[in-house]
Amino acid sequence: MKRLEGKVAIVTGASSGLNRAIAIGYAKEGAKVVIADLRQESNEDGYEVNKDISTDEFIRKNGGEAIYVTCDVSKSAQVKNVVDKAVETFGHLDIIVNGAGITTGFGGLHEVSDEAFDLSMEVNAKGCWNGCKHAIAQFLKQGTGGKVINIASVGGVVGLWGKPAYCASKGAIVNMTRQAAADYAKAGININAICPGAFPTAMTKIGHETPGKYEMTLAAHPIGRWGKVEELVGPAIFLASDESSFVCGVILPVDGGSLAV
Numbered sequence: 001m002k003r004l005e006g007k008v009a010i011v012t013g014a015s016s017g018l019n020r021a022i023a024i025g026y027a028k029e030g031a032k033v034v035i036a037d038l039r040q041e042s043n044e045d046g047y048e049v050n051k052d053i054s055t056d057e058f059i060r061k062n063g064g065e066a067i068y069v070t071c072d073v074s075k076s077a078q079v080k081n082v083v084d085k086a087v088e089t090f091g092h093l094d095i096i097v098n099g100a101g102i103t104t105g106f107g108g109l110h111e112v113s114d115e116a117f118d119l120s121m122e123v124n125a126k127g128c129w130n131g132c133k134h135a136i137a138q139f140l141k142q143g144t145g146g147k148v149i150n151i152a153s154v155g156g157v158v159g160l161w162g163k164p165a166y167c168a169s170k171g172a173i174v175n176m177t178r179q180a181a182a183d184y185a186k187a188g189i190n191i192n193a194i195c196p197g198a199f200p201t202a203m204t205k206i207g208h209e210t211p212g213k214y215e216m217t218l219a220a221h222p223i224g225r226w227g228k229v230e231e232l233v234g235p236a237i238f239l240a241s242d243e244s245s246f247v248c249g250v251i252l253p254v255d256g257g258s259l260a261v
């Protein structure tokens with residue numbers, strides 16, 4: 001028996017990077033997957049294998065079930081539309097991964113523009129809020145319980161140099177997760193967050209390929225290397241599966257030990 005057999009999962013920001021790997025991992029475990037992103041194509045700057053094929057097409061080519069829905073997660077109505085499409089297509093909803101995210105507004109806090117701060121909060125924090133809101137409403141309507149996995153960051157727990165807007169928005173995700181976990185635990189809805197350390201994706205390409213930045217990131221990871229994208233998939237499957245039924249409000253670092261030091 002596959003671990004997510006019969007489950008329906010929405011993964012936001014799943015055309016590229018970490019969320020794409022999670023979506024493909026969920027499909028391999030038997031879930032029907034709804035890919036929600038600004039664009040269907042994978043980011044050309046990413047390191048994904050087969051990135052010339054969209055995530056939904058890749059899943060279908062490998063025998064799974066998936067659809068793509070265009071969505072800007074910062075817009076509540078568009079996120080509601082994704083939930084509606086999931087239910088219309090597959091009959092119900094069991095899991096949402098709120099993974100869409102951006103990094104914007106680098107430098108000291110006093111240097112970051114209002115626009116960069118607002119964009120970080122709109123996409124990262126409000127995007128996660130919108131996903132929680134509409135998925136939880138659907139879980140309550142179904143009376144089935146459900147799983148929410150919010151993709152925060154180690155930058156939601158500690159400060160990362162030069163990324164004030166990103167850290168503010170990811171910190172919001174961390175405490176949103178704890179608060180909502182408490183409110184909905186009795187309804188059988190497990191709400192948890194993952195805090196990735198450094199993984200090579202389009203988002204981190206500059207850090208991964210710039211000498212100096214690469215070594216600085218390595219030094220922050222006791223394990224002595226960057227993460228492999230597949231290493232995020234297992235924890236995300238665990239939090240979506242029945243195995244995590246007593247896990248609520250956990251902020252799970254998947255970070256090679258960087259939050260341990």
Ligand SMILES: NC(=O)c1ccc[n+]([C@@H]2O[C@H](COP(=O)([O-])OP(=O)(O)OC[C@H]3O[C@@H](n4cnc5c(N)ncnc54)[C@H](O)[C@@H]3O)[C@@H](O)[C@H]2O)c1
Nearest residue numbers: 013016017018037038072073100101153196198199201203
């Ligand atoms: N890569 C890392 O090292 C790392 C570390 C910590 C946290 N994260 C988090 O993991 C998540 C995925 O990041 P990634 O590294 O895979 O980046 P990525 O750039 O490869 O993927 C991000 C995806 O989100 C989508 N997206 C952006 N804005 C959106 C919006 N408004 N609505 C819908 N989709 C949108 C993009 O189109 C893209 O497909 C992000 O939330 C990021 O903050 C990544």
